[in-house]
Amino acid sequence: xxVARFWRETPRRxxxxxxxxxxxxxxxxxxxxxxxxxxxxxxxxxxMEPFTLSGDGEVFSFTLVHEAxxxxxxxxxxxxxxIKTPEGPLLTGQIVDISLxxxxxxxRVRAAFRKLREDGRAGVIHYGYKFSPARENGGREAVxxxxxxxxxxxxxxxxxxxxxx
Amino acid sequence: xxEVAILGIGQTKFGELWDRSFREIGIEAGFAALQEAKxxxxxxxxxxxxxxxxxxxxxxEHIAPLILDYAGLAGHHLPAIRVEAGGxxxxxxxxxxxxxxxxxxHDFVVVGGAxxxxxxxxxxxxxxxxxxxxxxxxxxxxxxxxxLWALVARRHMHDHGTRREDFARIPVMAHEMGSKNxxxxxxxxxxxxxxxxxxxxxxxxxxxDCAPASDGAAAVxxxxxxxxxxxxxxxxxxxxxxxxCDTLALQHRKDVTTVEATVVAAKAAFQRAKKSPKxxxxxxxxxxxxxxxxxxxxxxxxxxxGAAAKGLSDGEVAFGGKxxxxxxxxxxxxxxxxxxxxxxxVAEIVRQLRGDAKDRQVSGAKLGxxxxxxxxxxxxxxxxxxxxN
Numbered sequence: 001x002x003v004a005r006f007w008r009e010t011p012r013r014x015x016x017x018x019x020x021x022x023x024x025x026x027x028x029x030x031x032x033x034x035x036x037x038x039x040x041x042x043x044x045x046x047x048m049e050p051f052t053l054s055g056d057g058e059v060f061s062f063t064l065v066h067e068a069x070x071x072x073x074x075x076x077x078x079x080x081x082x083i084k085t086p087e088g089p090l091l092t093g094q095i096v097d098i099s100l101x102x103x104x105x106x107x108r109v110r111a112a113f114r115k116l117r118e119d120g121r122a123g124v125i126h127y128g129y130k131f132s133p134a135r136e137n138g139g140r141e142a143v144x145x146x147x148x149x150x151x152x153x154x155x156x157x158x159x160x161x162x163x164x165x
Numbered sequence: 166x167x168e169v170a171i172l173g174i175g176q177t178k179f180g181e182l183w184d185r186s187f188r189e190i191g192i193e194a195g196f197a198a199l200q201e202a203k204x205x206x207x208x209x210x211x212x213x214x215x216x217x218x219x220x221x222x223x224x225x226e227h228i229a230p231l232i233l234d235y236a237g238l239a240g241h242h243l244p245a246i247r248v249e250a251g252g253x254x255x256x257x258x259x260x261x262x263x264x265x266x267x268x269x270x271h272d273f274v275v276v277g278g279a280x281x282x283x284x285x286x287x288x289x290x291x292x293x294x295x296x297x298x299x300x301x302x303x304x305x306x307x308x309x310x311x312x313l314w315a316l317v318a319r320r321h322m323h324d325h326g327t328r329r330e331d332f333a334r335i336p337v338m339a340h341e342m343g344s345k346n347x348x349x350x351x352x353x354x355x356x357x358x359x360x361x362x363x364x365x366x367x368x369x370x371x372x373x374d375c376a377p378a379s380d381g382a383a384a385v386x387x388x389x390x391x392x393x394x395x396x397x398x399x400x401x402x403x404x405x406x407x408x409x410c411d412t413l414a415l416q417h418r419k420d421v422t423t424v425e426a427t428v429v430a431a432k433a434a435f436q437r438a439k440k441s442p443k444x445x446x447x448x449x450x451x452x453x454x455x456x457x458x459x460x461x462x463x464x465x466x467x468x469x470x471g472a473a474a475k476g477l478s479d480g481e482v483a484f485g486g487k488x489x490x491x492x493x494x495x496x497x498x499x500x501x502x503x504x505x506x507x508x509x510x511v512a513e514i515v516r517q518l519r520g521d522a523k524d525r526q527v528s529g530a531k532l533g534x535x536x537x538x539x540x541x542x543x544x545x546x547x548x549x550x551x552x553x554n
Binding site: 006009013030060061062063064065066067068069070072075077078080081082089090091092093094105116117126128129130 | 288291292295301302303304305306307308309311312313315316317318319320323364365366367368369370414415416417421
């Protein structure tokens, strides 16, 4: 995957930036140009508003992957899951920081900012969301991202600036 | 729309055909089908070719004119059109050809399906296959096609009480039939324990739940039903040809335990043919993964959601049972050359309806069904085929 192809999706993959239909309030992740839920969905064109997911979720389904996707060979076996977010969308992602026997449908998780894979030895490193168990008493897994919200906002602003120039 | 018949079929052996090139297998299947139909090359109006990923597998695009050329037909300057729909490429190519004949645009059309997968190593085959899932929102996070189907399987077990051994029966049946098919990639029989104890791919799915990567090609010749008897003694009528699509990514489906595209395509097909699932004696069902076939039995209307497991364990779905499935060996045993699958399924049903299936013959087969999926079910194609009497 080229640098640009991954980089252009970073606002979504780093910050869970989706969008919402201003007419029917359905939330989408990744963001969509038109709302498939609205009857006259063309009318939603240009009226979708940005909406960031909270990072909360629960396990909807999961599997232990032994034969890896490209770039994930060093991580096997890893847990891949469908995560149901309270905002509505289902997300596909790994579950980390957990022993394999603990994973179950309905388990509460939080999005975590992690390294996904490396693009070969000399390529860029891809970052994005994975999920870790939501701990009640504020363990490090309870934090959505090791990067502060302010830092993420600055990075997003920089990315926007770069895109314009 | 006029009625359309299948006048001839052709198919290569499926498997690791290291000594044979893409163009060789493509024309072998096509010529065999033309020969059966007793058609000469001047009669053909168009060629449709189902293929998923020749650019990735053999670094060759623009393959429809390539096959046309090596079939000796370039001089006729026919339209040769490639169709891509992931694992459903073959069936969608057939659908396009069906529309071309039904509409009167062409009289006789050749439909080919071909894939040459073993010119690249296994890990590359897997990565290419994964490209029929969503590369931006699924595979980039570590998903593979088998792992997505494993997510489906786990949720199906959770919601509908399906047990691991229920879908493990499907590859056992597939290999039983593959052992009787000389064109099949795998001709060995396997046991339920071998499926359950197969090396894990993405749990609950093991290696025996997953169809292989194969080389192979299949072809059929279509023509108007009203003149079919001039070309063959055993025309088979296409009673319905339906394609339906859904979201590319599994995560965007309303219910991951239902392939809604299959539900829609099957309903439309049965309605058009004025038939119901109980009229079907023999079906080729997309068993790229054991769970995909179990779910198809429900989504096609043979069983209510959650009830296919019982149909399988009671022996209703079995060779010679109420419904015989995958008499060819299915994708699991006959093999899975992506673009060829949908066409090969139809070729097997034609053999069944003609009474030509030898020791795989389902007695009294009058109405057959084929079901071909792309990815995790973003494309689903259902054909109903009937003996034309």
